[in-house]
Amino acid sequence: MLQGHQSWIFRNKPVILSSAAVGGPFEAQGNLADDFDLLYGDIWLEQDSFEKAEKKMLEDACDTAIKKADIQKGDINFFLAGDLMNQIISSSFSARTVGVPYLGIFGACSTSMEGLALAAQLVDSGAAKYALAGTCSHNCTAEKQFRYPTEYGSQKPPTAQWTVTGAGAAVVASSGNGPRVVSATVGRVIDMGISDPFNMGAAMAPAAVDTIQAHFRDLQITADHYDIIATGDLGQVGHAIAKDLFKKHGIDVPENKLTDCGLLIYSKDQEVMSGASGCACCATVTYGHLLRRLRAGEWKRMLIVATGALLSPLSYQQNESIPCVAHAVAIEQ
């Protein structure tokens, strides 16, 4: 139910019955390779287009999550998914395969937590017994659509980020064993006038800070409440800005508690400029790595703050700045 102006407290603490993360060959060379359920050797996934490969990843993540939850597809009431592709085709075509009632969502790279928050809200309020949340991204589909086909080999500035090839999914249920979703905060759209699509981290950082601030205010808590706070995909540039903004706004978030999925997934040897991004960044790191550590008892409470840049190539071409949003979900073991 509503807590404060823009947050939900989930009184029945919906359970993340299972989660799954799948990734591409580049992700297999990263820091978190062991936390993926499935790593593909071929960036095409033996499909005849990158878009079909992206769709297949989301289907595989959903399949894996459903199997791990030990339920049937037919048990799932609603599938909530979205992605970066025009008209979220990866999600809609996956929904055709999964075959359960479908709610398409879009929050760019914040989609993972928008989906998990809504899935938890539906389960918590008795509007669903089982809800499946998922999202995906593919480096080559995103580059092709938002910038240039990767085959061109175009150069990028150091503020740019590397779109993760992967997919993540989670089954949320009213009962069972697993980490529990206890609250969520839906973000406002924040636009500080940044218009450089090669500097998404800087554009998204204020949205992450705004949502975290709203979360603390609505729940009347501080950063002390959490063992770890992970933003979605701010990268080095955005992460540094977020830390500065917390200081400026007088919000105490200890450095050792604040991390960013975009800084965790790849190794230092991988040339990803400012870090990772894409819908699959926060999704795979959360559903693979972070939940594994929570389940292992390393942390008791974590806050995931997925960040999204809501631009399109066309809005950029029309000289618009980049509106951003962040959605936060609190998970407890």
Place this chain on the structure above:
Amino acid sequence: MLQGHQSWIFRNKPVILSSAAVGGPFEAQGNLADDFDLLYGDIWLEQDSFEKAEKKMLEDACDTAIKKADIQKGDINFFLAGDLMNQIISSSFSARTVGVPYLGIFGACSTSMEGLALAAQLVDSGAAKYALAGTCSHNCTAEKQFRYPTEYGSQKPPTAQWTVTGAGAAVVASSGNGPRVVSATVGRVIDMGISDPFNMGAAMAPAAVDTIQAHFRDLQITADHYDIIATGDLGQVGHAIAKDLFKKHGIDVPENKLTDCGLLIYSKDQEVMSGASGCACCATVTYGHLLRRLRAGEWKRMLIVATGALLSPLSYQQNESIPCVAHAVAIEQ
């Protein structure tokens, strides 16, 4: 709360405190001109791009709905919106203007009822006091993005539909006066293998029938329950197919009860081929015309079944067929 497998019964019957419909100059010549709150004489809305005009329409529809509800923007907990533009920029940029917490959604032309269903669910379960649902489309942005710029003057087959230039919004609240949202059914993705993007009605009709069938099954009711059942934008071709499918499946839906927003909005003199379509079709007809007649006491119960074709130009180019979805919302006076 969950009713059957894919429906929600709203026990607290959230109120549609206000609704607004805005439309372009072509819509001003249509059958339902009197039911719009605002009609623009200029298809550009004095903006320097059609995309900015589309965004402005959604902003105006939201503003109008908020004013009619006699509340402040700051009272609204969540804004749920989506549209046909890549990365739903019309909605996200409007959300920047509206300035309230934002949940981006996508269901192509089914977005209107996806938004209203979720808004009602949030209000019904106590997760929101006020929720704003909105969507928009613009004939020239949709033609440019999905087919050819209108300036080319390309010809279309008689099965094609005319994208509505307009926007619709509704304020849903836990109490107050107005029509009440009593139930909703979330649709599955249905794909019967149709791959002609100039025949959306035929592609979407099976999704509409599947959702209506699920609605009747979940709620254990028949068409008798409703005074009117309005599909979103099947047009003449899709409407005829839907009627045939009801007969084939043995579902009795009397002809005088079944209508389609895509057949209502334009006059016979307007050359719109099979009928109207676009996110704004179901949104403006419902939030303007149909709700006016319900408020006037002409009907007591209506079921709105917004239909969406979840393709993209790229999925079509890659020889994919057209997955479709329909979401149903029941409204009572």
